[in-house]
Amino acid sequence: xxxxxxxxxxxxxxxxxxxxxxxxxxxxxxxxxxxxxxxxxxxxxxxxxxxxxxxxxxxxxxxxxxxxxxxxxxxxxxxxxxxxxxxxxxxxxxxxxxxxxxxxxxxxxxxxxxxxxxxxxxxxxxxxxxxxxxxxxxxxxxxxxxxxxxxxxxxxxxxxxxxxxxxxxxxxxxxxxxxxxxxxxxxxxxxxxxxxxxxxxxxxxxxxxxxxxxxxxxxxxxxxxxxxxxxxxxxxxxxxxxxxxxxxxxxxxxxxxxxxxxxxxxxxxxxxxxxxxxxxxxxxxxxxxxxxxxxxxxxxxxxxxxxxxxxxxxxxxxxxxxxxxxxxxxxxxxxxxxxxxxxxxxxxxxxxxxxxxxxxxxxxxxxxxxxxxxxxxxxxxxxxxxxxxxxxxxxxxxxxxxxxxxxxxxxxxxxxxxxxxxxxxxxxxxxxxxxxxxxxxxxxxxxxxxxxxxxxxxxxxxxxxxxxxxxxxxxxxxxxxxxxxxxxxxxxxxxxxxxxxxxxxxxxxxxxxxxxxxxxxxxxxxxxxxxxxxxxxxxxxxxxxxxxxxxxxxxxxxxxxxxxxxxxxxxxxxxxxxxxxxxxxxxxxxxxxxxxxxxxxxxxxxxxxxxxxxxxxxxxxxxxxxxxxxxxxxxxxxxxxxxxxxxxxxxxxxxxxxxxxxxxxxxxxxxxxxxxxxxxxxxxxxxxxxxxxxxxxxxxxx
Ligand code: HDD
Numbered sequence: 001x002x003x004x005x006x007x008x009x010x011x012x013x014x015x016x017x018x019x020x021x022x023x024x025x026x027x028x029x030x031x032x033x034x035x036x037x038x039x040x041x042x043x044x045x046x047x048x049x050x051x052x053x054x055x056x057x058x059x060x061x062x063x064x065x066x067x068x069x070x071x072x073x074x075x076x077x078x079x080x081x082x083x084x085x086x087x088x089x090x091x092x093x094x095x096x097x098x099x100x101x102x103x104x105x106x107x108x109x110x111x112x113x114x115x116x117x118x119x120x121x122x123x124x125x126x127x128x129x130x131x132x133x134x135x136x137x138x139x140x141x142x143x144x145x146x147x148x149x150x151x152x153x154x155x156x157x158x159x160x161x162x163x164x165x166x167x168x169x170x171x172x173x174x175x176x177x178x179x180x181x182x183x184x185x186x187x188x189x190x191x192x193x194x195x196x197x198x199x200x201x202x203x204x205x206x207x208x209x210x211x212x213x214x215x216x217x218x219x220x221x222x223x224x225x226x227x228x229x230x231x232x233x234x235x236x237x238x239x240x241x242x243x244x245x246x247x248x249x250x251x252x253x254x255x256x257x258x259x260x261x262x263x264x265x266x267x268x269x270x271x272x273x274x275x276x277x278x279x280x281x282x283x284x285x286x287x288x289x290x291x292x293x294x295x296x297x298x299x300x301x302x303x304x305x306x307x308x309x310x311x312x313x314x315x316x317x318x319x320x321x322x323x324x325x326x327x328x329x330x331x332x333x334x335x336x337x338x339x340x341x342x343x344x345x346x347x348x349x350x351x352x353x354x355x356x357x358x359x360x361x362x363x364x365x366x367x368x369x370x371x372x373x374x375x376x377x378x379x380x381x382x383x384x385x386x387x388x389x390x391x392x393x394x395x396x397x398x399x400x401x402x403x404x405x406x407x408x409x410x411x412x413x414x415x416x417x418x419x420x421x422x423x424x425x426x427x428x429x430x431x432x433x434x435x436x437x438x439x440x441x442x443x444x445x446x447x448x449x450x451x452x453x454x455x456x457x458x459x460x461x462x463x464x465x466x467x468x469x470x471x472x473x474x475x476x477x478x479x480x481x482x483x484x485x486x487x488x489x490x491x492x493x494x495x496x497x498x499x500x501x502x503x504x505x506x507x508x509x510x511x512x513x514x515x516x517x518x519x520x521x522x523x524x525x526x527x528x529x530x531x532x533x534x535x536x537x538x539x540x541x542x543x544x545x546x547x548x549x550x551x552x553x554x555x556x557x558x559x560x561x562x563x564x565x566x567x568x569x570x571x572x573x574x575x576x577x578x579x580x581x582x583x584x585x586x587x588x589x590x591x592x593x594x595x596x597x598x599x600x601x602x603x604x605x606x607x608x609x610x611x612x613x614x615x616x617x618x619x620x621x622x623x624x625x626x627x628x629x630x631x632x633x634x635x636x637x638x639x640x641x642x643x644x645x646x647x648x649x650x651x652x653x654x655x656x657x658x659x660x661x662x663x664x665x666x667x668x669x670x671x672x673x674x675x676x677x678x679x680x681x682x683x684x685x686x687x688x689x690x691x692x693x694x695x696x697x698x699x700x701x702x
Pocket of ligand 1 (some may be wrong): 293344
């Protein structure tokens with residue numbers, strides 16, 4: 001065997017080299033004229049290293065600058081979608097399509113905190129055998145504006161104000177609400193942004209939406225209108241507003257870390273792909289225009305058909321190379337998927353390619369590994385900054401005879417993309433259809449579909465957002481809009497922000513073209529409380545442990561939680577091993593200094609006399625439990641551990657030996673009840689929040 005091949009490649013790579021492959025002898029001092037002399041121009045290694053560093057940053061995305069990525073795969077369940085589309089990855093169940101997903105916040109800069117109130121981008125690149133397909137969606141099914149020409153205004157208004165660059169990653173400022181108060185089309189989206197959907201507990205616990213109406217086109221050329229959905233297998237779960245603000249300080253990478261860790265642990269996030277389909281004949285059947293991106297198709301009118309599943313199972317190797325350089329574009333489509341005339345979508349079809357040119361420095365970004373299709377690329381495009389492909393031969397034009405006409409355009413029957421031949425007719429106008437002018441019906445529908453706690457969270461969010469607005473007439477204009485959504489909501493918000501509810505607010509305009517069409521007054525699918533699956537996969541549970549704890553109870557719970565895909569972390573005053581009375585000792589994962597109750601979904605306190613005596617006297621422990629209680633989270637304790645809960649003097653809570661998950665506090669002083677407590681605790685964790693405790697929150701000093 002060739003001797004050179006026997007050395008491990010890693011051994012070769014251990015040597016530091018220049019970008020030309022030259023081994024470097026010294027990396028800690030630049031080349032100088034004498035030991036205390038000036039640096040010499042001749043030091044090519046210094047200059048190369050410094051120049052590269054000076055050019056390391058690229059422009060961050062104008063919106064969606066902060067994001068996290070993951071690889072995975074998608075499988076369609078069966079071939080039933082053949083009726084609607086010829087896209088192979090949506091019709092051939094034997095295909096496993098590789099994907100890259102990037103989930104992002106919209107407003108904050110690249111280094112901003114994860115847990116801000118914001119829309120989350122949910123962009124998926126499918127590397128299909130027919131070319132890349134990008135589904136560039138959000139975790140909310142509607143958008144702020146109806147026409148893309150308003151996008152620069154929207155983004156200018158929501159981003160930090162230009163004179164002082166404040167506030168970071170927040171809509172709570174005058175410019176944004178000034179703009180919104182003059183753009184009633186945004187009100188439906190605003191209701192989503194003020195709801196718990198804007199505070200996802202985990203990227204694996206949010207829905208995704210393609211937002212626009214797209215088309216699916218089958219082999220026969222028949223088109224259906226479609227809306228795309230991602231349904232999280234873990235259900236939709238959110239943080240509370242108080243948690244999000246505290247987490248932003250304690251761990252600004254909270255959602256990114258959660259995604260990374262769940263993939264490393266094998267708790268792969270999973271989403272089912274859903275489609276809502278209507279025929280072309282049904283286009284005008286509904287009390288909204290299907291081309292209007294500020295409207296949903298209520299699931300009760302048009303059911304979501306679940307057609308496949310995506311699993312995210314691999315973290316990127318390098319954040320910059322993959323997550324930062326990935327380039328999405330709603331115009332990256334494959335045969336069988338096409339566009340509608342939605343004016344927001346039409347504008348996006350221009351903007352995404354345009355933005356990549358500045359962000360990624362030229363037209364060759366599709367050659368960056370994360371963007372490269374698995375389908376072969378053969379065309380006459382050449383040159384440009386950072387060209388990677390070494391095209392061979394002399395021919396770079398078409399038609400040609402010197403290369404036998406290659407590459408030649410294929411027919412649709414050979415797998416080529418052919419634009420759907422839609423008949424269009426009309427005057428060239430800068431105007432908006434009358435059918436786009438209903439701005440309140442679906443804002444109301446959303447609000448009316450919420451549970452009481454969800455409604456309260458929206459009211460509280462209004463109070464915060466508008467309370468930060470300094471200009472009184474902007475607050476007043478917003479309250480006028482809120483009246484048209486819900487009078488009682490407007491009254492509560494108005495009191496909190498110190499304005500009067502105006503008398504005689506004109507009723508919302510309902511275009512006559514939409515009267516008498518198919519509609520619903522309530523859509524249960526809009527409440528995230530109805531998405532819960534009874535599963536606890538991806539949740540994180542804290543166990544509060546000191547020396548002398550009951551090791552057997554903790555071990556039993558830990559193994560039951562892990563079986564369900566949840567994670568238990570041990571929190572203690574200090575790092576190191578904690579001794580157990582029964583069972584084996586355990587390592588503390590975190591201390592009260594390095595974590596907090598806000599980072600967990602539930603808390604467990606095992607028994608053990610010595611441990612409990614210490615825990616009862618520790619302010620940090622009591623604060624941890626009280627804060628979890630205030631955030632309506634499940635708490636469980638067994639044996640002497642119950643005394644620690646008692647020591648918290650929680651309002652309206654008496655701990656009994658009744659092992660029940662009903663109130664989210666599961667306790668038993670009988671040591672033999674360990675399994676029963678664990679079972680009920682898991683049920684409570686599945687429920688996630690016990691909102692009835694919210695009314696007590698002012699009584700909990702945490
Ligand atoms: Fe956009 C990024 C989603 C409207 C222009 N958008 C971007 C990303 C997502 C969305 C998920 C981040 C992609 C990534 O992770 O790299 N955008 C949406 C949705 C919209 C929407 C769901 C409405 C339905 N966007 C929209 C409009 C325009 C843009 C109307 C302009 C006409 N969006 C952009 C952009 C970005 C972008 C400026 C910034 C970085 C990028 O594209 O690659 O071109």
